[in-house]
Amino acid sequence: MMALGYAFLYLPIVSVIVFSFSGSDRATTWGGFSLQWYAALAQNEQILEAARRSLTIAAISATAAVALGTASGLALSRFGRFPGRGVLSLLNSAPMVMPDVMLGLSSLLLFVGLQQVFGWPERGMTTITLAHITLTACYVTVVVRSRMTSMDASLEEAAMDLGAKPWRVFFVITLPLIAPALLAGWLLAFTLSLDDLVIASFASGPGSTTLPMLVYSKVKIGVTPEINALTTIIVILVTIGVTVAGVLMHRRERKLARAGD
């Protein structure tokens, strides 16, 4: 049963990887080993441009989301029952379960309203980034919050008792301790932003087509083997990224555990 489940999870991905090396024009018939689709991909300016745009948006929004998410994660786990805590907590979980189409539509309406009142922001990369920050900050909050809850607050209290100012406690004690969670949160936010089609479609303006939007339009027209090559590259990059992050975090945990002994 478990093997079947894992086969279900991996069969589609593996088949795409296999066919990305096919020499055939059609995406589902094997035409001998070939790298032609990778070559075609490397020459496709449109795809490369969209990929660059997506990566930029993902990097900016992940960084901002980590800053915002850390603040609210900290507030939710350390400041007890401050007024509005329940509301903040509920608001925080809402975007994570809410369907994408709703998030996309509501953020677009917000941007249009803002633009009418303040003349800002222009729809395009800025609005996509803002919408992505809102979405991904929630995920970062959850990651940071769970890390903070499982962490011993007495270290921070001890530092406070010894006369450290709050910001000093944060940078010297809290930040290093939650660093693995911040890295995990950043990676999560980065991939979520890189992956998003629906919200980006709503928030985008002319000339700001992201990679998923481009892939979507290509998929709608028909299967293009170039997308197989693109998928393979992304899968490999993600696997490397997750593995490296995992190993780093694991080592750190072990070091901390040993230091604690």
Next chain:
Amino acid sequence: MLWLALFFCVPFLIVLKISFAQAVFGQVPPYTPLLETTADGATSLRLHIANYAALLADPLYIAAYLKSLLFASISTLCCLLLGYPIAYGITRAPRMLRLLLLVLVILPFWTSSLLRTYALIGLLRANGIVSQALAWLGVIEPGEAVLHTDLAVYIGITYNYLPFMILPLAATLIRLDFTLLEAAADLGAKPWQAFVRVTLPLSLPGILAGTLLVFIPAVGEFVIPDVLGGPDALTIGRVLWTEFFTNRDWPLSAAIAVAMLLLIVLPTLLFEYVENRRVAREAQS
């Protein structure tokens, strides 16, 4: 400075999100005039009621809601049936293997869901492995494709959301005290009895969390029914998308979104909120 940052950032976050929520609720619009209507507040208010009337009057929308609910419920059930044994297996595995198995579940989740949905297309075509296997089993006629049928949508949603079911389940199951099962066995319970009366009730929070994580996004899912389903696989997400991008009817798509929120998302979120508080209270007492 930390305090300052916090009390600046947190309200900012709240404002950001509340304004966000208002954009959903209040499709009464300073927003609409941008498009067709140059009306003042009063006329757009009338417009807004008309949108809901349209929702109720046209059977297309009601059919889309029902279809979305059907897609989401069946797929959530599939996720649960498939995910539970996997989650259970993961938590019973030795420590190192457990970590590896968990990573293997999370890995596809880190890859783009659009690309994973695309990956299914090849398998679901007429000459794809899945279609051929199902034809061999007699589920579909030989030479037929699963692609562009409702079955393809079920497969697609289950495939995409499976990790969201497995992770909370594994998180609850791992905290399960297995001595309870031993105790049940000592007291003469058969394995299935122990499962139904001990394991299942104790894993209920995980089941609830997983169901929630799968069900709500699945209701509004746009990409999967659009890419894998047939033209009749009209879900709320697709209708909203079409109204917005093709018909460019912003107020109507906003009305669809609000109706979706009121009918599905809000009750489920409230339920989860109440449930969480109940659990917290039980933990306290």
